[in-house]
Amino acid sequence: MTELQADVLIVGGGPAGLSVAARLPDGVSSILVHQDAEIGRPVRTSGxxxxxxxxxxxxxxxxxxxxxxxxxxxxxxxxxxxxxxxxxxxxxITGLYQWLGRAAVANGCDVHVGTKMLACVRDGAGYLATIRFADRSEGRVRARYVVDASGNANAVVAALGLADAPQxxxxxxxxxxxxxxxxxxxxxxxxxxxxxxxxxxxxxxxxxxxxxxxxxxxxxxxxxxxxxxxxxxxxxxxxxxxxxxxxxxxxxxxxxxSEPYDRKLVFDRVIRVGDTANFATPTVGEGIRMAIEFGRILGDELGKAVQTGRAAPLKRYERKCAKRFKRNYRLGYAANQRIAKYDAAQWDRSVRRLSRLSEREVIALIRSEYSFGLIAGGVVKYLKVKIFSR
Ligand SMILES: Cc1cc2nc3c(=O)[nH]c(=O)nc-3n(C[C@H](O)[C@H](O)[C@H](O)COP(=O)(O)OP(=O)(O)OC[C@H]3O[C@@H](n4cnc5c(N)ncnc54)[C@H](O)[C@@H]3O)c2cc1C
The missing domain is CATH 3.30.9.100 (D-Amino Acid Oxidase; Chain A, domain 2)
Known part of the structure; x- marks a missing residue:
């Protein structure tokens, strides 16, 4: 059985995992496993x-x-x-993800396509993952840290019983x-x-x-x-x-x-990023730019955690994510739950309200980014949600 070893195992070669891989610093070794035969194919998003x-x-x-x-x-x-x-x-999408993949490889990441993580258990201070390669043979990866970038599958956190897959x-x-x-x-x-x-x-x-x-x-x-x-x-x-x-x-x-934002992204040495961390906007499900931006932030912070053995950089990553997403996504998610039940007449009224919003307000709504100025104005009237509800 093939045995591999690295400081960091990244599960999932979408924009989040590839962006982490492209940013880990020199001297931090990484392996990325991606279950599809190619990066960027098949396409599962509209872009x-x-x-x-x-x-x-x-x-x-x-x-x-x-x-x-x-x-x-x-x-x-x-x-x-x-x-x-x-x-x-x-x-x-294929072009972008392959561009991100080339950056990961150029940064020294050992990328395995057609390779699925089947199981993951604790192994002393680190983790031991069972993987299946493209030729159907099985292997093992020992890693000190594991990044769950498996998208909606939540493969790592689910295998370790750390969090449930989204309902x-x-x-x-x-x-x-x-x-x-x-x-x-x-x-x-x-x-x-x-x-x-x-x-x-x-x-x-x-x-x-x-x-x-x-x-x-x-x-x-x-x-x-x-x-x-x-x-x-x-x-x-x-x-x-x-x-x-x-x-x-x-x-x-x-x-x-499509769930409320959960600020817990770090479970000792397992870290969530991208869709596994629920970064896509609750209003229209836009998640690619956040997967790349916060994948890079995680790459930087995880590099420091590996080099120092300290947890503080990972907590900093978690805080940066919460700052960006928590309040904005509470508003957006409340709207999401409400509009998911709309009938055609309610949609007519809703689109009429949308037509009265300014360009700035429409952009805030789509991007789920609400400044205090916007909250005081028309967007909240459109969202019809209680801003300070928990
Ligand atoms: C229908 C649809 C339309 C969308 N439209 C847009 C849009 O217009 N704009 C936008 O910005 N976002 C859009 N999104 C959201 C966007 O696609 C995601 O936010 C983004 O892909 C998240 O990237 P990620 O790297 O976290 O996860 P993913 O892109 O899902 O990548 C994770 C990868 O991990 C692999 N994987 C899973 N389990 C394992 C395992 N056990 N072992 C190895 N590999 C594994 C999967 O095959 C997958 O390719 C859309 C999503 C959907 C479903």
């Missing part, structure tokens, strides 16, 4: 994000397309917002088509009859394509997103948006946690 964040993270601009209009649609109301201060972007999840399905005709400068979020109990999106994507998806919250509803997608295509809604679709290139599906 909607913001140009300013991608620039701040140093993402090359040929890895996304941009758009300046955001449209919300319910059965009878359309709210159109020009994005003047923040340009929207849709990512080339409430967002489940999405998305088809990517060649885009023969349609507005490439506009991203659409739709609700109401076209998406029934969930919400849908139309995102122009790189390589002259368009991603059309629907998502629902489970177990709030047992309607399958695939059924919604079939109904959407049969309904004529897409034609009404002026879209002419070519060949279907991909069918993507994914699951994301």
């Amino acid at each position: 909607g994000t913001w140009v300013s964040d991608m620039r701040a993270l140093g993402v090359p601009d040929d890895l996304y397309v941009t758009m300046n209009t955001l449209e919300f649609r319910s059965d009878n109301v359309v709210a159109t917002h020009a994005m003047k201060s923040q340009t929207l972007a849709v990512l080339d 409430r999840t967002g489940v999405g399905i998305e088809y990517e088509y060649e885009m023969l005709d349609g507005d490439r400068d506009k991203a659409v979020l739709f609700v109401g009859t076209a998406a029934l109990v969930g919400y849908g999106w139309i995102f122009p994507a790189p390589h002259n394509r368009v991603r059309i998806g629907v998502g629902v919250i489970s177990p709030d509803t047992d309607v399958s997103p695939r059924t919604l997608m079939d109904q959407l295509h049969a309904s004529g809604f897409l034609n009404d948006q002026g879209l002419r679709l070519g060949t279907r290139v991909h069918a993507n599906a994914g699951v994301i946690p």
